[in-house]
Each structure stands twice: as C-alpha cells, then as structure tokens.
Amino acid sequence: MNEPRDEAWLARVRGQLDADARDVDGATASKLTQARHAALAERPRARWLRVLAPALAVAAALAIALPLWRSAEPASPAANAEAFELIVADDDVALYEDLEFYAWLGADGDDADAGG
Amino acid sequence: MEALFPTLARLDLVDRDPQPAAARDAALDRFLKEVERRALRMAELGTGHREDALEIVQDAMLGFVRRYADKPATDWAPLFYRVLDSRLLDFHRRNTVRRRWRLWLSPADEDGDGDPLAQVADPVEPGPDRRCADGELRVRLDAALRALPLRQRQAFLLRIWEGLDVADTATAMRCSDGSVKTHLSRALAALRARLGDLA
Incomplete structure (x- = not known):
C-alpha cells in the first residue's frame, strides 16, 4: 500500500470516516460531553x-x-480469684442455714407491730 | 504532610507528574474531546447501534480515566483504545453467547427467518433519503467496514484512521506486532475487493 494510488485511496477512506465522525447530531454530542465529564469526575486521587x-x-x-x-x-485472673473467694467464703453460712428462722422472726415481728 | 513528602517520594507514592492536577484535568478533557467522536464511530461500526456505541464509549472513558489518567499523555491514545477495544470484545462475546442461547432454545430459527430481531430495521442504516444525500461512498464504506471481522476492522481503524503505529496498535489490541500486520493486510485486501478504486 505504498503506491501513490493507494495513498489516494486511503486518503478518501480517511476523509469519509472523518466526515462521519464530524456529522454527529446535537443530542449525541451532548451525551458524549456528559460522558466525558462523568469520566473526568472519576479521576483518581x-x-x-x-x-x-x-x-x-x-x-x-x-x-x-x-x-x-x-x-x-473475660476478667483478669486476679479478678477471677477475688470472685472465687467471695463464693467460697463461709462467713455468713450460718445466716443461710437459719434463713427459715429469721424469716419466721421477721413475720412474727410484723404481726406484733400490726396487732399492737 | 509536607514533612511526609520526602518519605512518600522514596516509597514511590508521590505522583512524579510535573503537571499540576488542574492542567492535567484540562489535558485529559482535551484528549477525550479529541477522540470521543472517532471512538463513537468505531463503536458504532462494532455494535451496529448508536445507543450501544454510546454506552461503550462512556464505559471506555471511565475505565481509561480510572486506570490510565496518571500515565504520560503520550501513552493515552493506545491506552484509551485498549480500553475501548476491550469493551467492544466484551460486547461481541456477550452477543455471541446470547445468539447461541437463542439458537439452542429455538433451533428452528437457525436460518434467521423466524428471528424477530432480523426484521427490525437497523437504526444506523441511513435509509434511502440520506443515502442519496450523503453519497454512495459513505454507505459502501460503512457496509464494507461492518462486513470485516472485529479484529481486522480494529486494526484498520487504529492504524489507518487513528494513525497509531504498529506497536501502539498492538498495545491497543493486546496482540503482537505481527498479528496487527496480518489483520491489517487482510482488512485492506477485503476493503479493496469490496470498494474497488473509489473512483
């Protein structure tokens, strides 16, 4: 394709393609502009x-x-040990053993107050 | 942040582009404005539909800006057409799959006679009036280019119309220089046979 005849042929083809690309209607041109602006807005930081x-x-x-x-x-080992001590401490075990007696005593006291 | 810049530069994290961002945006805008109509024409030849072509060009612009905006401006043309070419290939692949499914679902329509889409007028086909007004060459060239296989048409348009060299065309088409030459030579032979001397 190096002969002058071929060059003229190619020039005609190019010319026609250029004319086709130029002859774009207004609506299409507007859509292209919008597309371009949308793309440029995506420019990386x-x-x-x-x-x-x-x-x-x-x-x-x-x-x-x-x-x-x-x-x-979960709580630290030290905090766990403290909680364990509280659970196993037998200081007030007697209170819990006589819980029914103290409940009766409390109820009796209330009745006496109400009666008096 | 200023103090951080030397460190970032050593780590190659700072843009070494000498152009300030605003100038670069303006250059990108100019470049896209320059190629958008030719890209639309290429996409139109590839899809046969203006709306599909517009969608592909928009997608190509987005992909190009996201991925290659930081590249030197001298590389933009082959990289933009690389994205466009990739979108056109995707379009063709999707269409091929769709066509196969259609054939598989209704094999009786294999000859195309029963395909309702075949009866729909081509929206890009100029019609008799415009054909007379615009001359015969436009119609013949359009038909000849559409008849070419995608790769041959892309090689022809990028090399002959867009003016990319062989290496840039190969970059755009993601193939070897030798493939570009082969596609181009076949495209030229087919176009010459179809269009004649254009006298």
Whole structure:
C-alpha cells in the first residue's frame, strides 16, 4: 500500500470516516460531553492517598474494634480469684442455714407491730 | 504532610507528574474531546447501534480515566483504545453467547427467518433519503467496514484512521506486532475487493 494510488485511496477512506465522525447530531454530542465529564469526575486521587487508603481504613477499623474487643474480654485472673473467694467464703453460712428462722422472726415481728 | 513528602517520594507514592492536577484535568478533557467522536464511530461500526456505541464509549472513558489518567499523555491514545477495544470484545462475546442461547432454545430459527430481531430495521442504516444525500461512498464504506471481522476492522481503524503505529496498535489490541500486520493486510485486501478504486 505504498503506491501513490493507494495513498489516494486511503486518503478518501480517511476523509469519509472523518466526515462521519464530524456529522454527529446535537443530542449525541451532548451525551458524549456528559460522558466525558462523568469520566473526568472519576479521576483518581493522589497516588499516596490511594496506596495509603487501605492502611488507613484498617487502622480506623482497629481503633473501633480494639476497645470493643477489650470490653468483651473475660476478667483478669486476679479478678477471677477475688470472685472465687467471695463464693467460697463461709462467713455468713450460718445466716443461710437459719434463713427459715429469721424469716419466721421477721413475720412474727410484723404481726406484733400490726396487732399492737 | 509536607514533612511526609520526602518519605512518600522514596516509597514511590508521590505522583512524579510535573503537571499540576488542574492542567492535567484540562489535558485529559482535551484528549477525550479529541477522540470521543472517532471512538463513537468505531463503536458504532462494532455494535451496529448508536445507543450501544454510546454506552461503550462512556464505559471506555471511565475505565481509561480510572486506570490510565496518571500515565504520560503520550501513552493515552493506545491506552484509551485498549480500553475501548476491550469493551467492544466484551460486547461481541456477550452477543455471541446470547445468539447461541437463542439458537439452542429455538433451533428452528437457525436460518434467521423466524428471528424477530432480523426484521427490525437497523437504526444506523441511513435509509434511502440520506443515502442519496450523503453519497454512495459513505454507505459502501460503512457496509464494507461492518462486513470485516472485529479484529481486522480494529486494526484498520487504529492504524489507518487513528494513525497509531504498529506497536501502539498492538498495545491497543493486546496482540503482537505481527498479528496487527496480518489483520491489517487482510482488512485492506477485503476493503479493496469490496470498494474497488473509489473512483
């Protein structure tokens, strides 16, 4: 395709294609402009921000998740030991053993107050 | 943030583009404005429908800006057409699958006689009036280009119309330089046979 005849042929084809591309109606031209503007609005931010964005997102997620995780964490061994001591302490066992007597005493006292 | 910049630069996280963002946006706008109508024509030849073509061009612009806006401006043309070519290939693949399903679901329509879509007028077909007004060449060229296989048509349009060199055309079409030459040579032979001398 290097002969002058071929060049003329190609020039005609190019000319026709250029004319086709130029002759776009107003509605289509407007849609193309809108598409271009929409695409330009998607222009990526600075590269450092794009690279660091996932790291920043992870850091933010950790900042929220860590306190929640710590609050849900079981009590420390020391706190557990304290609770265990309270459970097994036998200081007031006598009170619980005589619970029925103290209930009767309380009820009797109330009746006496009501009667008096 | 200023103090952070040397560190970011060492990590290659800072744009080394000397153009400020506003100038780059303006350059991108100019580039897209320059190619959009030719891209639309290419997409129209590939799809046969103005609306499909518009959708493909819009998608290509978005993909190009998202992925390649930071590349040097000298690389934009092959990269833009690479995205466009990829969208056109996707369109053709989807259409092929759709056609196969249609044939599988109604094999009696294999010859196309019963296909209602075959009866619908081509919206891009100019019609007799416009054909007279615009001359015969437009119609003949349009028909000849549409008759070409997709890869041959893309090679012809990118090399001959868009003026990309062989390497850039290969980048746009994601193939080797040799494939570009083969597609182009076949396209030229087919077009010459169909269009004649255009005298």
